[in-house]
Structure formats: structure tokens, C-alpha cells
Amino acid sequence: MRRMYRSLLSIFSVICLLVTTGVVNQSAAQSDQVYRLGAGDRLRITVYQEEDLSGEFEVSGTGDVSMPLIGGVDAEGKTIQQFQDAIETAFKDGYLRNPRVSVEVLNYRPFYVIGEVNEPGSYPYRSGLDVLTAVAMGGGFTFRADEDDITIKRAGGPEDGIKVNGASRVLPGDVIRVDERLF
Incomplete structure (x- = not known):
């Protein structure tokens, strides 16, 4: 019982040391640095086998991208993968059966x-x-x-x-x- 208590006390001490030195906070800050789209980003959006729907687009000041057929798609604050998924979902809603979309940032804001x-x-x-x-x-x-x-x-x-x-x-x-x- 005493050994278990000492082990738990040691583990607690190490955790306290990590938190006070910022090691835990530092790794949390690094995970927040995933790139998120914003106004002014220039994108190349490719809808596979649909050349008329593909092209270069810019995220507007309101945070959306205006695309053929589906209109404005919200991009502000989304990761590239989240934005791709939003476009695919919009195209599935009555326009394409199985849309495959690729998004590439051409120019960052x-x-x-x-x-x-x-x-x-x-x-x-x-x-x-x-x-x-x-x-x-x-x-x-x-x-x-x-x-x-x-x-x-x-x-x-x-x-x-x-x-x-x-x-x-x-x-x-x-x-x-x-x-x-x-x-």
C-alpha cells in the first residue's frame, strides 16, 4: 500500500512539474497551429471529372467561396479537409453522385x-x-x-x-x- 501511495505521489509530482514548466501547455499550443482558411486566401479547387466546376477561387471578406451550382460555401476558420468535406456535401445535395474534391492553397493571406x-x-x-x-x-x-x-x-x-x-x-x-x- 505504501509503495502504491509513493508511486502515485511521484506521478503527481511529475505532472505538476510538467504543467508548471509549460511542457503540457506547449504541446497544446502546437496542436492549435493547424492552418485555417481565412479572407484573402487564394485556392485551387478541383472537382474530379468536372472541369467546369473546378478553378481558382478566393475566400471573400465574408469568409465564403462562391462556386458554380452550389453558390457560397463557408470557408472561414475551417481546415482544408473540413472545407473539402463541405464542398463535397454541397455537391452531393442534388448535383453530383459521388463528388471528389481537392483543395490547394495557392496564395496565403x-x-x-x-x-x-x-x-x-x-x-x-x-x-x-x-x-x-x-x-x-x-x-x-x-x-x-x-x-x-x-x-x-x-x-x-x-x-x-x-x-x-x-x-x-x-x-x-x-x-x-x-x-x-x-x-
Whole structure:
């Protein structure tokens, strides 16, 4: 009985250590980084054996994609697989028997760099982009920049954004803010 109690106490201690060091939270944050579609994304949608229904489409400002026959299909906040499934379901509803759909992102929506950078503005997203590279695209830090106080505002994330470092991953649509140092 004592051995079992000690084992449970040891396991509990390890779990507490993992939670307080952020290891558990870090893996949860990584799972949230699955790409989700948003306004401004340019897509190639292929409906197999239906060339007239296939083509290049853009996610509108309202978050939908207007397609032949089925009209607007909501894309905002959906993963590519969820969006493919939504299109297939819409085509099954009286138009095609067994639609097979493929969706590919041609151009991602831009990201934004604001605050204490030399050239704030919007920039085209590139795969594998990190915060330090994004700041470099914005002309680098100004002399007033607090290089340790950088936040990213991400769709669906906290209103104030999340505090990040130079190696943090940037996603399309992110707003990177570099704050001013006090002294």
C-alpha cells in the first residue's frame, strides 16, 4: 500500500512539474497551429471529372467561396479537409453522385508587422516564417524597440495576443506587434 501511495505521489509530482514548466501547455499550443482558411486566401479547387466546376477561387471578406451550382460555401476558420468535406456535401445535395474534391492553397493571406519596426505594414506569407524573419521583412527593429516584448494577435486567439520570441512561428493573417521599450 505504501509503495502504491509513493508511486502515485511521484506521478503527481511529475505532472505538476510538467504543467508548471509549460511542457503540457506547449504541446497544446502546437496542436492549435493547424492552418485555417481565412479572407484573402487564394485556392485551387478541383472537382474530379468536372472541369467546369473546378478553378481558382478566393475566400471573400465574408469568409465564403462562391462556386458554380452550389453558390457560397463557408470557408472561414475551417481546415482544408473540413472545407473539402463541405464542398463535397454541397455537391452531393442534388448535383453530383459521388463528388471528389481537392483543395490547394495557392496564395496565403498576408501577415502584418506593426509597432517599433522601420517599415510597418502587410507582407506576403511564406511557409516556415518565424517572428525574427517577419521583423526583418519589416525593415528590422527601430532604436526604441523592446526586442523582448513582441506579441502576435492571431484569429481566434486572445484579444491582447500572445507573447512570443524571435523563433516563434508566424501564420497567415497574424499581426505581429513590437512594443516600445520604456528606457
